[in-house]
Every structure is written in C-alpha cells, then in structure tokens.
Amino acid sequence: MSGNKKTPRPSNEDGVILTPEQVRRRRARNIAIASVLGFLAILFYVVTIVKLGPNVLNRPL
C-alpha cells in the first residue's frame, strides 16, 4: 500500500464545519475537563498517601 496516500479532508458539503466561536469554546471546555482530571489524579494520590500514613514505607523486601 502506498505510504504517501493522504486522508481526504472533508469539504464544506460533506462535513460539519464549526464556527470559530464553537471551536474556541470547545477547546476551553476540553482544557477545563483536562484540568479537573489532572487535579483529581493528584488528589487521589495525595489522599492515598495520607491514608496509608507512615505504613507507606513499612513493607518487607
């Protein structure tokens, strides 16, 4: 199969074209969701360490 075959870009006739405002707001929503997920990952990590307490280092080798 040829490696330089490009996927055709949708034209105005067969694809949904968002307005620049829609694109801008979708990006803002995506950034907000990513920030919340990142924050939750940090929170769960910190709470796990707090719940384990000093025992986090207490395990047999």
Next chain:
Amino acid sequence: MRDERASLTTSEPYAFAATGEGLASPRDYFELLKPRVMSLVIFTALVGLVRSPADVHPVIAFTALLCIAVGAGAAGALNMWWDADIDAVMTRTSKRPVPSGRVSAQEALAFGLTLSAFSVGVLGLLVNALAGALLAFTIFFYVVIYTMWLKRSTPQNIVIGGAAGAFPPLVAWAAASGTVSLEPVLLFAIIFFWTPPHFWALALYRADDYARAGVPMLPVTAGPDETRLQILLYTLFLVPLAASPAVLGYAGLSYGAVAILAGAWMIHLAWRVFRRREGEPAVKAAKSLFGFSIVYLFALFATLLGEAVVGGLMR
C-alpha cells in the same frame, strides 16, 4: 424551508442542536453549580468540620469540603435542569444557562448526575460512609423532595426544602468524626429555621415573579400580610434557638453576644416588615430583612468558626 447546511456554519442555536456542538463555556457549567449558594455551603460546612471534636487530617478535611461543595453544586445543576421552564419566566433566573439556551437541559442533567455520583462516591470512599450517605440524602432531598415535589405544590416548599440547605454542617461533622451529635443538629436547626424568614422576605418583593411562574410561594397563596406574620413568628423562634449553643455550653461568650445583638436586630427588622405594609417602605423593609438575614447567619457561623480556631490555638 430552512437551509440546514447554511445554518451549520452560523452561530444560530439551530446549528448547535444539529451538530451537537454547543456554545457553552466552562463558565456556563460553573454557573450551573450555583456558586453563590455553594460558597455559603462551603462556609457552613467548614464550621461543622472545624467544630467537630475529632482530629482530622487537613487533606481529608479538604477532600470532605470539596465533595460537599461539589455535591451541593450538582444538586443546583439538577435543580436548574428540572426548573428550566419556570426559570425562563422569572426575571431573577431567566439568564441562567439552561433557560438562556447556553447549556441544554440534557447537558445540565448529565452534568448534575455525574457530579452527584462522583461527590457521593469520593466522600464515601475517601472520608467515611456516613458522610457519603448524608450527602447523597442531601442531594436527593434538594432535587426530588424540594425541586420536583414541594416547590410547585405547597407554600410550605421552602420550609421543608430548607432542610437541604441546612445539612452541610451536619455532613461535614460526620465527615470529621464519623458520627453525629447534638451540636451539629443545632447548627442544622439554626439554618433550617433561618430559611423561611430569609426566603419569604425575598418572596415579598418578588411575589409577581413567583405568581407568573406558578410557584405557590406564601405571599402568592396566603397574601403578603400572612407572610409578614409568619416571618415575624419564625424570627422570634429563630433568635433564641440561635443563642442556644451559648446557653448549652457548646459556644462561648462572644458567640452568645453576637447571637443576642444580631438576633435583636433581626427581630427589629422582622417587626418593621410586619408593620410597613404599603408601597416603597414595605419593599425597603423586606429588602433590609433579606440582606441582613445573610449577614446574621454569616455572623453566627463566623463567630463559631473564630471561637473554634482561637480555642484550637490556645490548646
């Protein structure tokens, strides 16, 4: 017939519905959480958390507060989903995200349900099961009992529904200590009995709005004079109740002094609402009571918080 393809490239609402791509910004979703209500919830919950006798790790305390705040916000989003029809006809609420079309009702529903499940689950798993269960009940009470059932069916809607707003310090206390005692129940009772005079003062000068939306608030169903009497009676019951933590030894002298002085001013303003029944002075009296009621509750809880912090530092 409308040219559908043309509409997809414009910023008309029709285009958003067709593409499933809305114009909602993160700020619109944040507005669904009723941030002003949420700030009061965070504050009263913080008081419940700090006054609890249990020692709780700051990270766990922060997690509990976050879950309570998000749970309250989720209940607000579900309230906006259900009440979009009446919000649209009321001046005070017509610019909310759902009635103004920035967020669809389905998006508000999904947002509210997701945050409810997350806040309850995280509180239950990371803090304790009792707190998680109480938060779940609070959301259920606000959304199902108050919003779906009572709000449109009885003038006692905000009396019973006020319980939802009174739960946060109780949930926070349970989060810190894993149990519930008389002191957090008193905090609950103070907010519970504060709610009717607070909301009815607002409803007195917004009665037209509620009547237009078909919400049976007391001034609409029983008239403004009966509402004024009820405001006075509830305030007369609230003020000694708010002073009771000092009498029972849960709070100190400073709290007792604030409860008595601010309480006396609340009674004065409620009396003024009761006496001034016509024209601009009546509206002004109701607005004064509504405004001061917020200061009153804030002063009570801020003093409780201050006493707990100072007590903790001196230990």
